[in-house]
Amino acid sequence: MDTKPLVELDGVSKRYGAVAAVDGLDLTIDAGEFVAIMGPSGCGKTTTIKMLAGLETPSAGEIRLAGRRVNDLPVWERDTPLVWQSLALFPFLTVLENVEFGLRMRGVDRTGRRRRALSWLDRLGLAEFAGRNVADLSGGQRQRVALARSLVTEPPVLLLDEPLSALDAHLSVRMQAELKRLQREIGITFVYITHSHSEAFTMADRVVIMNKGRVEQIGAPKDIFLRPASRFVARFLGGNNLFAGRVARMERDGAVVTTADGSFRVARAAAAGVRVGDAVDLNVRSDRISLTQQTGWSGNEVHCRLVSEEFVGALVNLHLETAAGTEIVAQLQQRDLEMLDLSPGTGFVASWHPEDGHLIVPEAPQPLALAAE
Amino acid sequence: MIANRFVRRALLAYLGLVLLFAFAPIAAGFVFSVNSDRFPSLPLGSFTLDWYRAVFEDALVVESFRNSLLVGLAAAPLATLIGFAAAYADYRFRFFGQRAVLVLGLLPPTIPVVILGVAMLAFLARLGLAGTLTAVIVCHVVVCAPFAMAVARLRFAQIDPDLEIAAQNLGASDWRAFAAVIVPMAWPALMAAMFLSLAVSFDEYMIAWFVGGLNETVPVRVLGFLQGQVSPRIHAIGAVSFLVSILLVALAQMLTSRMTRH
Ligand SMILES: Nc1ncnc2c1ncn2[C@@H]1O[C@H](COP(=O)(O)OP(=O)(O)OP(=O)(O)O)[C@@H](O)[C@H]1O
Ligand SMILES: [Mg+2]
Numbered sequence: 001m002d003t004k005p006l007v008e009l010d011g012v013s014k015r016y017g018a019v020a021a022v023d024g025l026d027l028t029i030d031a032g033e034f035v036a037i038m039g040p041s042g043c044g045k046t047t048t049i050k051m052l053a054g055l056e057t058p059s060a061g062e063i064r065l066a067g068r069r070v071n072d073l074p075v076w077e078r079d080t081p082l083v084w085q086s087l088a089l090f091p092f093l094t095v096l097e098n099v100e101f102g103l104r105m106r107g108v109d110r111t112g113r114r115r116r117a118l119s120w121l122d123r124l125g126l127a128e129f130a131g132r133n134v135a136d137l138s139g140g141q142r143q144r145v146a147l148a149r150s151l152v153t154e155p156p157v158l159l160l161d162e163p164l165s166a167l168d169a170h171l172s173v174r175m176q177a178e179l180k181r182l183q184r185e186i187g188i189t190f191v192y193i194t195h196s197h198s199e200a201f202t203m204a205d206r207v208v209i210m211n212k213g214r215v216e217q218i219g220a221p222k223d224i225f226l227r228p229a230s231r232f233v234a235r236f237l238g239g240n241n242l243f244a245g246r247v248a249r250m251e252r253d254g255a256v257v258t259t260a261d262g263s264f265r266v267a268r269a270a271a272a273g274v275r276v277g278d279a280v281d282l283n284v285r286s287d288r289i290s291l292t293q294q295t296g297w298s299g300n301e302v303h304c305r306l307v308s309e310e311f312v313g314a315l316v317n318l319h320l321e322t323a324a325g326t327e328i329v330a331q332l333q334q335r336d337l338e339m340l341d342l343s344p345g346t347g348f349v350a351s352w353h354p355e356d357g358h359l360i361v362p363e364a365p366q367p368l369a370l371a372a373e
Numbered sequence: 374m375i376a377n378r379f380v381r382r383a384l385l386a387y388l389g390l391v392l393l394f395a396f397a398p399i400a401a402g403f404v405f406s407v408n409s410d411r412f413p414s415l416p417l418g419s420f421t422l423d424w425y426r427a428v429f430e431d432a433l434v435v436e437s438f439r440n441s442l443l444v445g446l447a448a449a450p451l452a453t454l455i456g457f458a459a460a461y462a463d464y465r466f467r468f469f470g471q472r473a474v475l476v477l478g479l480l481p482p483t484i485p486v487v488i489l490g491v492a493m494l495a496f497l498a499r500l501g502l503a504g505t506l507t508a509v510i511v512c513h514v515v516v517c518a519p520f521a522m523a524v525a526r527l528r529f530a531q532i533d534p535d536l537e538i539a540a541q542n543l544g545a546s547d548w549r550a551f552a553a554v555i556v557p558m559a560w561p562a563l564m565a566a567m568f569l570s571l572a573v574s575f576d577e578y579m580i581a582w583f584v585g586g587l588n589e590t591v592p593v594r595v596l597g598f599l600q601g602q603v604s605p606r607i608h609a610i611g612a613v614s615f616l617v618s619i620l621l622v623a624l625a626q627m628l629t630s631r632m633t634r635h
Contacts, residue, residue: 053542075541076550088539092557105544105553149543 004067006031006156006189007052012061013213014047021047023213024061031156034183034190036200039210040236045193048210049159052191053080066156076105081150083160087142089134095145096121096130102153120148140171147182157189164199176202197237201225209233227358234283234360241289241328242360243282247274254354257282260324264300266357274359281360286317288356289330291340291348301351304328306344320348399615406608413605424609434610437594440506441575444590448513449570455514456521456570457563461555464529465537479519489516490583497584504586512584513574520573521566524629528562565628572621575614 007029014022022044029035037045050056051063054075063070070078081102090098096117103113121127124144134142143163150158163179164172180203183190194200200207201221209216209224209232216236217229228234234242245259255271257264257280264282274280295301304320307327311317316337320328328350340348401413406425409418428434459478463471481489493512494503502508532555540550578592585593591614598607 055538055542074546075538076544076546079544080542082539082542084535084539086533086535088533088535090536090540090554101540101545101553102543105540105549153544 005029006033006066007191008062008064008067009048009052010062010064012048012051012058012063014044014051014056015059020213022051022058025210025213025215027208027215027218029157029189029191031189032187034180034192034203034205035208036192036194036204036206037208037210038194038197038200038236039216041195043210044213045210046161047213049082049161049191049193052157053082053159054078055082079153079155080157080159081153081155083146083150083158083163085162085165087146087166089142089145089149091133091135093134094130095126095132095134095137098134098145099148099152101149106153117148117152120152124148139167140175143167143175147179151182151186151188154186155188157191160190160192162193162195165195172196172199179203209236211236228283228360231281231360231362234281239286239329239331241284241286243284243326245280245282247271247276247278247280249276255359257357257359259326261302261322261326264357265354266359267355270355270358274361279362281362283358283360284352284356286329286331288352289328289350290352291318291320291330291332291350293340293346293348295349299351299353300357301349302326302328304348304350306342306346306348308344309342318342320350399611402608402611402615405605406612408605411605412603413608424605425613427604428606428609428613431606433589433597434594437589437591440509440585440588441590443506444509444513444581445571445574447510448517448574449567451510452514452517452570452574453521453563453566456518456523456566457525457559459518460522460525460529463526464532464534478522481515481519486577486579490580493580494583503584504588506585506588508584508586509581509588509590512580513577516577516580517570517573520569524566524569524625525559525562527629528559532558561628561631565625568621568625568628572618572625575621576618 005028007027009025009027012022012025013020025044025048027048037048039045047056051058052065054070054073054077058071065078065080090101093101096114099117099120100113103116108116118127118130121130124147126141126144126148129137129141129145134145137145143166146163164175167175176199179190183203190203192199192204204221206218207221207224208218211232217224217233219227219229224233225237228237228240231242234240243257243259243261243264245257245264248256248258248263250256250271251265254266254268255274257266259282266282295303302322304322307319307321309316309318311334314334316332316334318330318332320330322328330350340346404417405413407420407422409421409423456478459474462468463475463478468474489512493508493515497503497508497511502511536558537550537554540554541547545553575590576592577590578596581590582593582596589597591610595607595610595614598604598610
């Protein structure tokens, strides 16, 4: 039985001159996992995946595939195919020849590689296009050719760099379902970079949120969604309201946090691990906020004024501002708006249940890391 | 509308005039090469191929064609190889002094040929090569390589650099990736560069004259003719040279435009 993780990144850094594209990254991925990597543009996602594929050499740290150090292994000796954002299909080869390419380079004989390539084309619904030029395919078909070309060698891990970003929304959703099904069926590891929350959160077993070359949070999609570990993650995911404050006291059923906008209660579960006096950020998801026009409800509440409204399908994001200048977003159903006066500047009371609050404990400053710079 | 049509016609007429100016002397050369009169004058005499016969019975002319062919066939592949390799290095790698290397590589055509010729002669004389066909070949490699490099660069600008890396990612070692991706994609450009180099070499006069000594190429022989008596044989040899050059350039051009298909 093999219990070793399939992919291990151990303090991996990549420096370009003075810029650290990846900065001390630790990440362990098990066989058969679907891991999505997210983060703002330039945070080092592509660099990370390129180091896994051997297209870039780490400046520091160690990368292991199936327990074996691969830092210095040439690209072509690893079995880590990458699905490129640009697809990088070979324009001078037919669909079939593109898919055969990896097998040809690995010395598989003609009949063997033809059979295997055709079976992958068949599996991805491309059999009828085998003889076509790749330029004559639609975006979705090309996408599938790229997948087939990478999967034909049956690698232990497939790397994907924003593979669906060039497709329209409808096609992208269909491909998401197809990718997830494929990954389950063949049981290989997917390391999947994406900018789309929907892709990451529907497909991945675990999501990695990166920032400035480091990991901010790793977890199951639901955990990250419900309990962002840092201000950064909360902001990156969006739809979160943050109140900076301090734990004022602990009570039997939770904690009380004082902020510039008043004191708020949080439930016991959310307050686990904090102590009185800790600096914390109270986070409330925008869909958990209720708006009324008069005070009186006994939960957490704060007075604010309407700034603007933003329609997102059947939902509306109301942007508000408190007297202390904190911005609040409340997400409501369109039909809930009928009772409210929505002229700008109208006063509202925003409220939420103590169970809907979640505490983020900011990371302690790291004097060592600072000293090293 | 009317103004438009007028402008259009004027422009067409202008284009016609330009082409006329450019090609009239060449056309005249063709006409007089098959004209029986001893001196180019109107009205024309009768049609004859005597001048062509005279040219190809002249041992020196035949020799010069043989020399040009030899020089071209030796210099063009070498120049293509060097130019292509330089363009590839610039396309594929980032290295210190890259721009300087690029500029140096593209420089030779901007140096006045007289200066280039004299410098080459002085240099090759030291090596004891002056006056040999080898000298002409060496010089033509230098002159043609930048053209080959320019054509190759044109092609590389269209090839997604990720393709070669994608091939490596699929298990091709660097040489195999080069052979499996770059060679097929750059093949028409390579051929175009080759024909262009042949054309440049075939037309080059000054340096061949400086360094070739008694080994005359076609343009050098033509000059030899001009310095002797003027004879319609000039027109005959000119017509043949023109056809060879234009054929080579047309081949290069055809291949270059075919490149853009992928
Ligand atoms: N070859 C390079 N030379 C210098 N800097 C580079 C190089 N490649 C990447 N970088 C820098 O490293 C950082 C990380 O780049 P990377 O491409 O990994 O980002 P990313 O997370 O994939 O971004 P995006 O979401 O925009 O694709 C960026 O600041 C980028 O400018
Ligand atoms: Mg990227």
